[in-house]
Amino acid sequence: MSLRYALLALLNVEPMTGYDLHKVFESSVGHVWYAPDSQIYPELRKMEAEGLVRGEDIPWGKKATKRRYHVTPAGTGDFEAWMNSPLEYSRVRDPAHLRAAYLEYAAPEAARAQLQAHIAHHEALLRQWNQKIEEIDTGTSAMLTRRLATLPADQRQRSRAFKRFAYEGLIARAEAEIAWARSGLRLLDELGPEA
Amino acid sequence: MSLRYALLALLNVEPMTGYDLHKVFESSVGHVWYAPDSQIYPELRKMEAEGLVRGEDIPWGKKATKRRYHVTPAGTGDFEAWMNSPLEYSRVRDPAHLRAAYLEYAAPEAARAQLQAHIAHHEALLRQWNQKIEEIDTGTSAMLTRRLATLPADQRQRSRAFKRFAYEGLIARAEAEIAWARSGLRLLDELGPEA
DNA sequence: GCCCACTATCTATGTCCATAGGTATTTGTG
DNA sequence: CACAAATACCTATGGACATAGATAGTGGGC
Numbered sequence: 001m002s003l004r005y006a007l008l009a010l011l012n013v014e015p016m017t018g019y020d021l022h023k024v025f026e027s028s029v030g031h032v033w034y035a036p037d038s039q040i041y042p043e044l045r046k047m048e049a050e051g052l053v054r055g056e057d058i059p060w061g062k063k064a065t066k067r068r069y070h071v072t073p074a075g076t077g078d079f080e081a082w083m084n085s086p087l088e089y090s091r092v093r094d095p096a097h098l099r100a101a102y103l104e105y106a107a108p109e110a111a112r113a114q115l116q117a118h119i120a121h122h123e124a125l126l127r128q129w130n131q132k133i134e135e136i137d138t139g140t141s142a143m144l145t146r147r148l149a150t151l152p153a154d155q156r157q158r159s160r161a162f163k164r165f166a167y168e169g170l171i172a173r174a175e176a177e178i179a180w181a182r183s184g185l186r187l188l189d190e191l192g193p194e195a
Numbered sequence: 196m197s198l199r200y201a202l203l204a205l206l207n208v209e210p211m212t213g214y215d216l217h218k219v220f221e222s223s224v225g226h227v228w229y230a231p232d233s234q235i236y237p238e239l240r241k242m243e244a245e246g247l248v249r250g251e252d253i254p255w256g257k258k259a260t261k262r263r264y265h266v267t268p269a270g271t272g273d274f275e276a277w278m279n280s281p282l283e284y285s286r287v288r289d290p291a292h293l294r295a296a297y298l299e300y301a302a303p304e305a306a307r308a309q310l311q312a313h314i315a316h317h318e319a320l321l322r323q324w325n326q327k328i329e330e331i332d333t334g335t336s337a338m339l340t341r342r343l344a345t346l347p348a349d350q351r352q353r354s355r356a357f358k359r360f361a362y363e364g365l366i367a368r369a370e371a372e373i374a375w376a377r378s379g380l381r382l383l384d385e386l387g388p389e390a
Numbered sequence: 391g392c393c394c395a396c397t398a399t400c401t402a403t404g405t406c407c408a409t410a411g412g413t414a415t416t417t418g419t420g
Numbered sequence: 421c422a423c424a425a426a427t428a429c430c431t432a433t434g435g436a437c438a439t440a441g442a443t444a445g446t447g448g449g450c
Contacts, residue, residue, distance in 0.1 A: 001435085001436085002288070002290045002293060003436080003437095005293070006293055009293070009296075009297050009300075012300075017397090017398070017399090018398075018399070019397060019398050019399075020398095022398095023397095030286065030287075031287050032287060032289050032292050032293050032296065033287070033288055033289070033293050034286040034287065034288065035436095035437080036437075036438070036439080037398090037399080037400090038400080038401080038402090038437090038438085038439085038440090039436075039437065039438090041398095041399060041400065042400090042401095060397080060398080060445080060446075061445065061446050061447085062445095062446090063444095063445065063446090064397090064398080064444080064445050064446070065398095066397080066398060066399085067398090067399085079300065080300055080301075083294065083297065083298075083300045083301040083305065084301050084302050084305040085305075086308070086309065086312055087290055087291060087294060087309060087312065087313075089291075089316050090408095091225065091229040091407095091408095092225075092226050092227060092228070092229065093197070093228055093229065093407095094227050094228070095197045095282055095285075096282060096284075097227050097361055097364055097365055098197060098200070098201055098204070098227050098228050099278065099282060100357070100360060100361040100364060101204075101227060101357065101358055101361035101362075102204050102278065102357070103278075103357045103360070103361075104350070104353055104354050104357045105204075105207075105274065105275055105278045106275075106278040106279050107279050110278065110279040110280075113281070114281065114282060117281055117282065118282075121284050155299070157386075158299055158386055159299050161382060161386060162295070162296065162297070162298045162299045162382075163296055165295060165298070165378070165379055165382055166292055166295035166296035166298075167296075168375065168378070169292055169295060169372070169375040169379075170292055172371045172374065172375050173368060173371050173372070173375075175371075176367045176368050176370075176371040177364070177368070179367065180363065180364040180367050180368075183360070183363070184360055184364075187356060187357075187360055191352075191353055191356060196405085196406085198406080198407095212427090212428070212429090213428075213429070214426095214427060214428050214429075215427095215428095217428095218427095230406095230407080231407075231408070231409080232428090232429080232430090233407090233408085233409085233410090233430080233431080233432095234406075234407065234408090236428095236429060236430065237430090255415080255416075255427080255428080256415065256416050256417085257415095257416090258414095258415070258416090259414080259415050259416070259427095259428080260428095261427080261428060261429085262428085262429085285438095286437095286438095288437095391450100392449100392450090393448105393449090393450090394447100394448090394449090395446100395447090395448090395449105396445105396446080396447080396448100397444100397445080397446070397447090398443100398444085398445080398446095399442100399443085399444090399445105400441105400442075400443080400444105401440105401441085401442075401443105402439100402440085402441080402442100403438100403439085403440085403441100404437100404438085404439085405436100405437085405438080405439100406435105406436085406437080406438095407434100407435085407436080407437100408433100408434085408435080408436100409432100409433085409434090409435100410431105410432085410433085411430105411431085411432080411433100412429100412430075412431075412432100413428100413429085413430080413431105414427100414428085414429090414430105415426105415427080415428080415429105416425100416426080416427065416428095417424100417425085417426070417427085418423100418424090418425080418426090419422100419423090419424085419425095420421100420422090420423090420424100
């Protein structure tokens with residue numbers, strides 16, 4: 001149900017084609033939300049049918065056209081209504097911590113490898129997010145720059161601050177995961193080889 | 196795909212009915228993995244067809260029977276193979292942080308309410324997990340006690356340590372989320388009412 | 391001018407999961 | 421003993437998502 005709001009948020013910045021949206025999900029934003037194109041195109045059509053976005057065929061080359069969608073006032077209203085409604089927290093499904101609870105069943109080397117993979121995974125995320133923060137601070141983020149350009153000057157500081165805040169949360173989480181996995185490695189050392 | 200491994204992990208402790216498994220998911224363990232009964236019963240049948248578990252009809256009252264499943268050697272092998280295989284990290288879908296990135300579109304009171312709800316949500320989780328740690332330390336967890344009873348004495352310390360480790364990770368994450376949301380509230384204070 | 395990677399869109403299949411029911415028996419409580 | 425609550429198991433429907441394709445035009449390099 002959140003896919004459409006992720007799409008509305010992105011289209012709010014600037015009109016895009018389904019292909020563009022898919023590329024955005026594949027890149028940076030993909031670590032907050034992701035969708036394959038096979039989900040994006042039908043959702044856009046549904047949203048257009050509901051009047052939340054409107055697509056227009058724009059020429060592409062000499063024979064072809066592509067469909068670029070922009071948000072309608074109804075779409076903006078829907079998005080803001082969602083933003084102002086309480087967020088429902090769905091049930092957790094957490095394979096990493098499910099495994100951790102039963103790590104005794106894994107071979108010690110496998111347990112170690114998994115914790116190291118956990119660290120590597122979150123370190124990679126951390127690098128990306130730190131880079132995002134860097135881009136926000138230095139104004140080198142193309143997406144954010146375009147978004148700021150659509151806002152009145154007095155709101156830009158606000159927008160920038162919220163964007164930074166979101167990434168800070170992701171960074172804090174990644175750091176917590178890394179610290180936890182490191183403590184797991186220490187635990188394996190302490191417990192030594194299994195009996 | 197992880198549901199069956201969650202089921203195998205639980206059935207490894209002791210044979211249970213589908214109803215029992217569902218109750219376990221509804222309670223404590225449900226914060227690592229959850230499944231509705233409408234998913235559990237069919238999955239158990241599939242697993243039995245594949246030879247991972249075996250169910251036996253045991254009498255219940257005077258007319259009825261219930262079906263209790265236990266893990267077969269093939270099931271144990273499958274579970275251990277999974278535990279020793281690398282965990283694949285699926286794409287993230289994170290409604291809370293998606294919203295945070297666009298918090299400027301929310302009314303300030305709504306933004307504040309959401310951050311407070313985020314804090315309340317994770318504080319509730321925190322309480323449950325701290326209680327779990329307490330139960331592990333004091334030996335008052337029925338599930339863990341039964342599991343420990345199935346293990347040789349020299350492995351109990353190990354099992355207890357891993358279980359504690361898993362909950363420590365969940366606690367660390369919840370604390371990070373709370374700290375982040377609190378910093379968001381401070382940010383709202385600093386930015387003041389919107390223009 | 392040919393080839394190839396990219397852009398752009400679409401369909402089809404299957405799994406996972408949420409939600410909402412249904413039925414029958416048993417067990418505990420007043 | 422009646423009755424409610426819990427136990428036990430089941431089906432049906434629909435949405436969300438993964439995966440794996442198909443098709444067709446475009447743009448750039450050799």
